[in-house]
Amino acid sequence: MTSASLHISQARLPRWAPLLVGVMALALAGLPALLSGWGVVTWLFAALVVFLIAMPVWSRLVEGRRSATDRFVTALVWAAFAVAVSPLVWLLWVVISNGLPAINAAFLSQSMLNVIGDEQGGIYHALIGTLLITVAAAVISVPIGILTAVYLVEYGTRSRVARVITFLVDVMTGIPSIVAGLFALALLVLLFGPAFRAGIGGSIALSLLMIPTVVRSSEEMMRLVPDDLREASYALGVPKWRTITRVVLPTALSGIITGVVLAVSRVIGETAPLLVVAGATDGVNTNLFDGRMTTLPVFIFSQYSTSTPVGYERAWGGALVLIALVMVLNLVARIIGRIFAPAKGH
Amino acid sequence: MTATASPERTENPTTPRPSRRGDRVFAGVVRLAALTILVALVAVFVFLAVEGWVGLTSDAATYAPFTSFASYMEPLIVSTLLASAIALIVSVPFAIAVALFISHYAPRRLAAVLAYLVDLLAAVPSVVFGLWGGRYLAAYLQPAHVWLHEHFGFLPFFGPGPPSPNGRSLFTAGIVLAIMILPIMTAISREIFLQTPRLHQEAALALGATRWEMIRYAVFPYARSGMVSGIMLGLGRALGETMAVAMVLATTPATTLNVIGTASPATIAANIALNYKEATPERQSLLIATGLVLFVITFVVNFAARWVAGRSARRLNR
Numbered sequence: 257m258t259s260a261s262l263h264i265s266q267a268r269l270p271r272w273a274p275l276l277v278g279v280m281a282l283a284l285a286g287l288p289a290l291l292s293g294w295g296v297v298t299w300l301f302a303a304l305v306v307f308l309i310a311m312p313v314w315s316r317l318v319e320g321r322r323s324a325t326d327r328f329v330t331a332l333v334w335a336a337f338a339v340a341v342s343p344l345v346w347l348l349w350v351v352i353s354n355g356l357p358a359i360n361a362a363f364l365s366q367s368m369l370n371v372i373g374d375e376q377g378g379i380y381h382a383l384i385g386t387l388l389i390t391v392a393a394a395v396i397s398v399p400i401g402i403l404t405a406v407y408l409v410e411y412g413t414r415s416r417v418a419r420v421i422t423f424l425v426d427v428m429t430g431i432p433s434i435v436a437g438l439f440a441l442a443l444l445v446l447l448f449g450p451a452f453r454a455g456i457g458g459s460i461a462l463s464l465l466m467i468p469t470v471v472r473s474s475e476e477m478m479r480l481v482p483d484d485l486r487e488a489s490y491a492l493g494v495p496k497w498r499t500i501t502r503v504v505l506p507t508a509l510s511g512i513i514t515g516v517v518l519a520v521s522r523v524i525g526e527t528a529p530l531l532v533v534a535g536a537t538d539g540v541n542t543n544l545f546d547g548r549m550t551t552l553p554v555f556i557f558s559q560y561s562t563s564t565p566v567g568y569e570r571a572w573g574g575a576l577v578l579i580a581l582v583m584v585l586n587l588v589a590r591i592i593g594r595i596f597a598p599a600k601g602h
Numbered sequence: 603m604t605a606t607a608s609p610e611r612t613e614n615p616t617t618p619r620p621s622r623r624g625d626r627v628f629a630g631v632v633r634l635a636a637l638t639i640l641v642a643l644v645a646v647f648v649f650l651a652v653e654g655w656v657g658l659t660s661d662a663a664t665y666a667p668f669t670s671f672a673s674y675m676e677p678l679i680v681s682t683l684l685a686s687a688i689a690l691i692v693s694v695p696f697a698i699a700v701a702l703f704i705s706h707y708a709p710r711r712l713a714a715v716l717a718y719l720v721d722l723l724a725a726v727p728s729v730v731f732g733l734w735g736g737r738y739l740a741a742y743l744q745p746a747h748v749w750l751h752e753h754f755g756f757l758p759f760f761g762p763g764p765p766s767p768n769g770r771s772l773f774t775a776g777i778v779l780a781i782m783i784l785p786i787m788t789a790i791s792r793e794i795f796l797q798t799p800r801l802h803q804e805a806a807l808a809l810g811a812t813r814w815e816m817i818r819y820a821v822f823p824y825a826r827s828g829m830v831s832g833i834m835l836g837l838g839r840a841l842g843e844t845m846a847v848a849m850v851l852a853t854t855p856a857t858t859l860n861v862i863g864t865a866s867p868a869t870i871a872a873n874i875a876l877n878y879k880e881a882t883p884e885r886q887s888l889l890i891a892t893g894l895v896l897f898v899i900t901f902v903v904n905f906a907a908r909w910v911a912g913r914s915a916r917r918l919n920r
Contacts, residue, residue, distance in 0.1 A: 326812035333707050336699030337716070340788075343781045344723050347734045403635030411632055421636050423908060424643055430835060430904030431646070431897070432842020434871045438893035439646045441886075442653035450883040464642060471639070497628035525727025528844035528871065532878045553729040553845075560733055560849060568737065575730045582725050 267318050274311060274327075281306035304335050348579070355576025358569045364577075368538040368555075374566045379574050381540040382555035388544055389455050389534065389551055390524050393462035398516055400463075401470025402505075408471070409478040410500055429468040436461040437529025444533065453535040455549035461529035466519045473515025477508040510596030514589045521585035525578060527553035552578045650894040656884070657891030664884045667855050674888070675895065677857035677867035681772060682896075684759075684861055685847060685869055686840040688776025693784050694833055700784070701791035706817060717792065724785035732849030735778040736770065740850060743777065744769035747862040758859045765862050770852040772861040775869075778846040783836035790835060790911075794828030795821055827914030834907030842900045847872035870896045 285302035288294070294302070308331055316324035366378030404421070412418025440461035444452050481504050489499040505512070535548035536558050550558075552574055559571040662669040704717045747765040750773075755761035765771075798821045806816040822829075847869050853876065854865035868876055874889045 322812050322815065326814040329814040329817075330707065333699045333703045336696050337703040337708075340696050340700045340784060341719055341723075343739075344719065344726070346738075347726065347730070350734055350738055351730060400635050400638050403632050404639055407632040407636040411629060412636070417636070421639055423912070424639060426908045427901065427904045428639070428643060430838040430842075430900055430907075432838075432844070432871055432900050434842065434844045434874055435646070435650070435893050435897045435900070438874065438890050439649055442649040442890055443645075445653055445886070446649065450886060464646070467639065467642070495622075495625050497624050500628070521725060525725075525729065527727070527729040528848075528875050531875055553727055556729050556733060557845065557849070560736065571733055575733055578727055579730060582727060583722075586722075586725055 266320065266323075269315060269318055273314070274331075277307055277311045277314065278303075281310060304331075307331055308335075351572065351575050351579055354569075354572035355574075358573025359576060363570075363573055367540050369540075371538070377570060379552065379555055379570075379577060381538070382550045382552045382574065383577075384540055384542060385455065385534070385549040386524060386551040386553075388542065389458045389462065389530065389549065390520060392456060392459035392544055393466055393523060394516065394520055396459060397463035397466040397470055397519075401467050401516075401519075402474050402512060404467075404471045405474035405478055406500060406505075408475050410496070410504070425468045425471050428464075429472075431464065432528075433461075433465055433526050434528040434532065436464040437532035439464065440529065440533045453533065453548045454546055455534050455541070455544040457533035458530040458549065458551065459544065461533055462523040462526060465523050465526065465529075469519035469522060470516055473518065474508070474512045477511030477515065478504055480511070481507045510592055513596075514593035517585055517589035517592065521582050521589065524585070525553055525582055527551075527557055530554050531557065552581075646897065647894075650890055650897060654887055654891030654894045657887035657889070660884050660888065664888055671888075671891065675870075675892065677855060678870045678873050678892065679895075680857055680859070681867045682841060682869040682871075684859070684866075685772055685776045685779060686837055688773060688861060689779035689783055689840040690833065690837060692777060693780035693787060693836060696780075697784050697787035697832070697836070698791055698829065701788045701795055702817065702821075704788075705792050705795035706813070706821070720785055720788050723781070724789075728782065728843060728845040729849070731778055731782055732845045732847075735774060735846055735850040739778065740769035740771075740774045742769070743774050747771060747773065750862055759861050761860060763858075763860055763863045766852070766864050768852075770850055771863060772851060772866040775847045775850040776861070778850055779840045779843055782843060782846060783839045786839060787832045787836040790832030791825065791829050794825040794832075797828075798824045827910050831907045831911035831914075834903055834910065838900050838903040838907065841869075841903065842871055842896060844869075844871040844875045848875045 281303045282299075284306050285299055289299035289302065308328065311331055312324040312328040315327045362376050363378045364383070365380050366376065367381035368377045369381070371377035404425075408418050408422060412421070437458075440457040443460065444454065444457045485503050485507060486499055489503045490496075494502070530551050531554050534551065534554070536550045536554050537548040538550075541547050541549045556571045556574040556578065559567040559574065561567075657664075658671050665671065665674045668674040700720060704713050704720070708716050744766065747769055750760045751765040766773075802820040802824065803816055806820040807813075811819065848871075851868060851872065852865040853868045853872075855867060858866055860866070867873075870892050874893055877885065877889060
């Protein structure tokens with residue numbers, strides 16, 4: 257204490273200390289793991305516990321109490337991240353390994369019409385249903401979403417109405433999907449009677465879920481458009497609506513498209529609302545306005561509900577196709593955003 | 603809408619004439635779109651109320667095996683709250699830690715990629731979570747059920763009945779919900795952590811604070827309301843999530859606090875998804891009525907969350 261307190265800098269552990277302790281913790285936990293045949297997860301967990309004890313103790317001896325706490329929290333934060341990501345890795349692995357054997361040409365090109373027991377069935381009808389319902393949802397929600405964003409950015413700045421709408425859009429993102437489905441169901445029931453089911457109901461429910469996402473992303477993108485562009489356009493005598501449609505929207509277009517694609521990838525996996533309002537069917541239905549319509553998520557759920565091995569296999573196959581669809585859409589959105597990003601500096 | 607343009611032209615020659623009508627029409631269309639959102643929200647409430655009203659006061663047979671709307675709702679509400687509570691208890695510490703990891707701990711270059719990884723978790727459709735939860739996670743967590751029952755069986759949540767033999771309990775459903783709400787809570791906390799003024803953080807470090815002390819005394823106080831609003835948004839998601847619970851949980855109508863028992867009542871949302879098929883008109887309005895209850899609950903939670911967030915944003919802007 258006496259000599260140490262004269263130094264301005266405190267004793268520090270070397271940079272490689274956490275690595276050393278980590279390796280030693282793995283080895284230390286590996287001994288009982290090998291002897292009593294623990295699984296990988298138990299072994300890693302034991303190693304983590306050893307690390308969480310050993311690292312702060314060593315730090316405490318060399319660096320003092322405050323640094324020991326700091327190192328303990330650092331270890332906890334890293335471990336929390338690893339644990340939080342592990343379900344994703346596990347889930348993706350499970351979906352791929354179970355889904356791949358189920359997928360073949362027939363699986364993608366046949367419907368479930370008249371498929372009995374273990375016969376080869378397919379998801380063609382579900383793919384058609386997903387495509388139609390999602391496109392219809394986009395057709396409803398994209399114009400409303402973008403125009404609302406135009407109102408919020410170009411017309412309603414600082415007005416009370418705009419603030420209320422912004423707030424409600426935020427609240428709307430939290431509507432449970434099943435409530436959106438029930439809303440569409442209530443609407444259809446009120447208009448066409450209690451037994452009516454149609455794909456368009458699903459589209460209405462999905463558009464309710466899509467609109468807030470589209471509004472928020474479009475709004476954000478349009479706010480990035482520099483005011484210089486608008487003013488230059490006004491200075492040339494271009495009216496406001498031409499300025500918006502010819503200058504503001506094209507400049508923000510890539511961001512808006514990214515937002516729309518992300519919103520689509522979000523709703524394409526929705527199950528609950530479609531289950532309630534669009535129902536399920538085994539055959540291909542291309543009429544949005546009449547009759548039940550199966551989408552991919554609903555197909556997965558109904559196959560899972562059969563509780564048979566072949567049903568599970570079909571469900572996994574469907575899940576792999578669905579995840580692939582969502583990931584591709586996500587990737588496309590990001591690539592569009594990256595490639596066509598407007599130059600920020602000017 | 604059609605303004606008489608000609609008399610004005612002489613009075614004010616500088617105004618660009620031909621644009622007037624286009625501008626007005628466009629402004630009208632844009633206003634209409636914005637109002638559609640207001641109308642849509644009101645419509646959700648009105649339609650659910652109109653269709654669900656019958657479900658509130660049908661004859662006793664509709665509520666079988668119960669006799670009134672209140673007794674029908676009670677087990678559903680208890681289960682919904684229990685599942686959401688489990689989800690929050692498990693998820694909140696992880697969400698904050700992961701957000702901190704991305705904002706303050708991860709190597710700068712990796713942070714964006716790691717954040718994307720967490721966002722991917724949000725992209726996985728709920729039905730896939732349900733499939734995985736029902737087929738894999740439930741079996742994996744079953745030993746944990748036995749352990750909880752043996753050591754904490756005296757608590758009403760883990761006893762007195764036997765633990766679930768296959769793990770398809772409210773506990774497992776809560777864990778799946780925890781994973782599903784993690785991304786939204788992480789995203790909001792991360793954003794607010796990143797907004798903490800650099801000067802506050804560097805001042806703390808300059809005073810000799812360790813990284814943890816800096817976070818505790820500079821970042822957390824600044825981010826508190828943002829974290830609260832993130833947690834409430836997560837709660838809103840957990841309350842309304844349907845498929846994961848419907849696919850994981852083994853259900854029974856009887857109210858129970860035991861979250862690891864062989865069966866529990868479904869949550870409000872899962873109950874709708876599981877029973878929509880038996881659509882006699884009366885049952886259908888009953889389900890719509892339960893949906894109305896769910897809508898009101900989640901609306902209040904989301905409203906409160908946004909209000910907390912908005913209030914803190916206003917305070918910080920001042």
